[in-house]
Amino acid sequence: MTRNPNSNPEKPNRDGLHPSGQETVDGLRLRAAEALESGRFDLADEILAGIDGQELQLAKLVENLRVYQAELEIQNEELQRSQQQAQDAAARFSAFFNNLPLAGLVIDRQGLIKEANQGARTLFGLRDRVGHQHFFARLIADTDRGEVIHAWSNLDGDQPRELAELGFLTLEGDRFVGDLHLAKLPCTLDDEPRTICAVVDRTESVRQSRALAEATEQLRRSERFLDATGRIAKVGGWEMDVSTGQVRWTDMTYRIHDLSPSDDPPLTKALAFFDPEDRQLLEHRIDRAIARAEPYDLQLRMTTAKDRAIWVQTTCQPVSEGDRVTKLQGTIQDISHLKRSEEQLEFLAHHDPLTGLANRSLFRARLELCLQRAARSGAHVALLFLDLDRFKYVNDSLGHSVGDQLLERVAAALAKQVRSSDTIARLGGDEFVVIMDDVGNPRFAGKFARRLLGMLDQPFATETRELYVTASIGISIYPEDGADMDTLLRHADIAMYRAKENGRNGFNFYEPAMSAGAAERLRMEHELRGALARDEMLLHYQPQVALSDCSLRGVEALCRWQHPRLGLVAPDQFIPVAEDSGLIGELTAWVLEQACRQLILWDRAGFRIPRLAVNLPMREIERTDLVNRVRRTLERTGLTPDRLELEVTESMIMRRLDLAVTTLDALRALGVILALDDFGTGHSSLAHLKRLPLNRLKMDRSFVERLGKDRDDEAIARAVIALGRSLGLGVIAEGIETRTQHDFLRDEFCDEGQGYLYGRPLAAAAFLESWSVMEGGMHLSADRTAEAPEPEPGS
Numbered sequence: 001m002t003r004n005p006n007s008n009p010e011k012p013n014r015d016g017l018h019p020s021g022q023e024t025v026d027g028l029r030l031r032a033a034e035a036l037e038s039g040r041f042d043l044a045d046e047i048l049a050g051i052d053g054q055e056l057q058l059a060k061l062v063e064n065l066r067v068y069q070a071e072l073e074i075q076n077e078e079l080q081r082s083q084q085q086a087q088d089a090a091a092r093f094s095a096f097f098n099n100l101p102l103a104g105l106v107i108d109r110q111g112l113i114k115e116a117n118q119g120a121r122t123l124f125g126l127r128d129r130v131g132h133q134h135f136f137a138r139l140i141a142d143t144d145r146g147e148v149i150h151a152w153s154n155l156d157g158d159q160p161r162e163l164a165e166l167g168f169l170t171l172e173g174d175r176f177v178g179d180l181h182l183a184k185l186p187c188t189l190d191d192e193p194r195t196i197c198a199v200v201d202r203t204e205s206v207r208q209s210r211a212l213a214e215a216t217e218q219l220r221r222s223e224r225f226l227d228a229t230g231r232i233a234k235v236g237g238w239e240m241d242v243s244t245g246q247v248r249w250t251d252m253t254y255r256i257h258d259l260s261p262s263d264d265p266p267l268t269k270a271l272a273f274f275d276p277e278d279r280q281l282l283e284h285r286i287d288r289a290i291a292r293a294e295p296y297d298l299q300l301r302m303t304t305a306k307d308r309a310i311w312v313q314t315t316c317q318p319v320s321e322g323d324r325v326t327k328l329q330g331t332i333q334d335i336s337h338l339k340r341s342e343e344q345l346e347f348l349a350h351h352d353p354l355t356g357l358a359n360r361s362l363f364r365a366r367l368e369l370c371l372q373r374a375a376r377s378g379a380h381v382a383l384l385f386l387d388l389d390r391f392k393y394v395n396d397s398l399g400h401s402v403g404d405q406l407l408e409r410v411a412a413a414l415a416k417q418v419r420s421s422d423t424i425a426r427l428g429g430d431e432f433v434v435i436m437d438d439v440g441n442p443r444f445a446g447k448f449a450r451r452l453l454g455m456l457d458q459p460f461a462t463e464t465r466e467l468y469v470t471a472s473i474g475i476s477i478y479p480e481d482g483a484d485m486d487t488l489l490r491h492a493d494i495a496m497y498r499a500k501e502n503g504r505n506g507f508n509f510y511e512p513a514m515s516a517g518a519a520e521r522l523r524m525e526h527e528l529r530g531a532l533a534r535d536e537m538l539l540h541y542q543p544q545v546a547l548s549d550c551s552l553r554g555v556e557a558l559c560r561w562q563h564p565r566l567g568l569v570a571p572d573q574f575i576p577v578a579e580d581s582g583l584i585g586e587l588t589a590w591v592l593e594q595a596c597r598q599l600i601l602w603d604r605a606g607f608r609i610p611r612l613a614v615n616l617p618m619r620e621i622e623r624t625d626l627v628n629r630v631r632r633t634l635e636r637t638g639l640t641p642d643r644l645e646l647e648v649t650e651s652m653i654m655r656r657l658d659l660a661v662t663t664l665d666a667l668r669a670l671g672v673i674l675a676l677d678d679f680g681t682g683h684s685s686l687a688h689l690k691r692l693p694l695n696r697l698k699m700d701r702s703f704v705e706r707l708g709k710d711r712d713d714e715a716i717a718r719a720v721i722a723l724g725r726s727l728g729l730g731v732i733a734e735g736i737e738t739r740t741q742h743d744f745l746r747d748e749f750c751d752e753g754q755g756y757l758y759g760r761p762l763a764a765a766a767f768l769e770s771w772s773v774m775e776g777g778m779h780l781s782a783d784r785t786a787e788a789p790e791p792e793p794g795s
Ligand SMILES: Nc1nc2c(ncn2[C@@H]2O[C@H](COP(=O)(O)O[C@H]3[C@@H](O)[C@H](n4cnc5c(=O)[nH]c(N)nc54)O[C@@H]3COP(=O)(O)O)[C@@H](O)[C@H]2O)c(=O)[nH]1
Pocket: 542, 556, 557, 558, 559, 560, 570, 571, 572, 575, 591, 615, 616, 617, 647, 677, 678, 701, 734, 735, 736, 737, 754, 755, 756, 757, 761, 792
């Protein structure tokens, strides 16, 4: 093989030796040829074998050289690449550094400035050639006027953070010097540890930071304030993120749930506290709040983590972004105490405070309901009216406190006997009622009444002593004894009075025959006893006018009873009861006192009425202290005797003429005016009349009624007027309703008149209103009687 010895690395030198000193392959071949030519074949073989080994070695060497060369090339490429990277990084840093919108300085380990960007040069007035100035000394000197206001641990949103993100920097710390923000940022660049101090004129951003800090502080203060007011007002707050369902509570909300703020309130758990029914409602309202941005305000029951059953009021105000509700915010407040008060009020409104039994209003509501049900089902309802016998004596002799205790004990004992479907109520005083709903056979009511009476047959312990008590019970049955509540009650009441009449401690079913009898009268007497104390009595006033000019000459005071059940009761109904029961004295004293006071009140109001007439019942005339009582009343009220007229009836005088004359003389001596009422009905003789110290005759309305129609009555009326005149008495006609009657009596020179024509009896205020406008007397028109009259009791 032929090779260029200069270009071939394997080329042997002149001695046939390889430059390494080893013999070359050509040299060996030459010697092998010479050995062959000389016939030394063994030597030739040996030489040729050496040639093969050398060629192999050489090939290997060549190969190694190639690998080495390739590796060198790779290393070279990598070197170039990393040099490029370093250059790029430096360029990027340099570009970033120089274009940094803040002052940038590169400081060596000793704190000397190595580089400064344009911002730093401008800020610190550095020359182009940055010297070995001590950065910190210079900075402090430059900003000596500033004060360190805060040391920051991070730089949220600031430029240096971007530096850190670029991978050059690790943020070590920073602070403010005045409004200059100094950030010290150690970094490694080109294998050299450096520190970049970024200094920013942050006047604006500091202002913003301060504003932000202030706003944050303000917010915190507000939150603290809200929290405090929430704590004081015990109102908790809550917020729910609609998209995540996450719920946030204030401390107070946790407290309301008996939880601690470290407990988690996820939505499901928050709702789980509410009672199942209320939870459904709440979920429904939450859905609507989200779907329709509809607020809510609910009162709900819940059970707290400590198993307390409470009432809460929870409100919700949806917060929207655009069309979408993103948040629900609201409050929650424990209103258990309010609910309790409400329940108490509700209870008090419907229950008797002494016994805790249903009161009249709840009783009526329940009875109404029972009757409605019974009307539909055809069932019977029994009403038992129970009144304790002689309870008044307990009160009067042992005092009200003992009376109350007895009522409490009796009520509790009665309540135990009543089925839960039935109602027991206290109507007042010692009166109880039991409603037996759906009584089946009405006779069961009798059995039950017997059981109640039996139950009372035991001593009831009071503070001071044990008391025995009995009761009388009246029973009415729906629908037989009445189709409505009031009728049933009235009939049960009447039956109860019959039980009392029958000797007490018993019961009676209502029978229609009872209604008209004494039971009702007894009932009225019973009610009348407390009527004055209960303020149920009132007075109406009816005008008495001069027939000549219709001027107001006087008023007659007429008593009315505002009965809680019966409405306005006329005196015809209760005066006889008051007389029989001995209550008339108390009643007359009250009427006299009230009426005298009223006249004085009118005087003071400038509405002067010359005379006041008051009815005097016979029983009063028979009382020896009447005159003194009248005098004391006049003294107390300030009314002069000559303005008070006492009306006595003819029939009553004639019953005990002597006694009447004595009393009337004394009254007359006192100076009061005396009128003989209902004159003409008592058949008093002229002789008797002459004995009486009267001032006026009051012609009975039965003679007035037919004036202008009946000649006899007209003749009687003329005679009464003439009689009065002959006895020197004034005459007043009562019951004048028509213009004809008025004209007749006026033409006959009757002095005064009283009747619906001039005015019905009215309460004081209404009376004043109707008469104070008629100065100088009223003017009668022909059709005055056609005017709609005020409703009168019993009329
Ligand atoms: N002892 C007491 N008796 C009293 C008292 N208050 C009233 N009475 C007596 O009750 C009887 C009924 O009185 P009353 O229902 O008030 O009726 C009076 C008038 O309303 C009625 N009257 C008046 N004008 C007319 C009329 O034009 N027509 C008509 N049908 N009735 C009219 O007359 C009654 C007044 O009557 P008298 O007293 O006799 O003038 C009655 O006897 C009263 O006396 C009281 O406090 N104590």
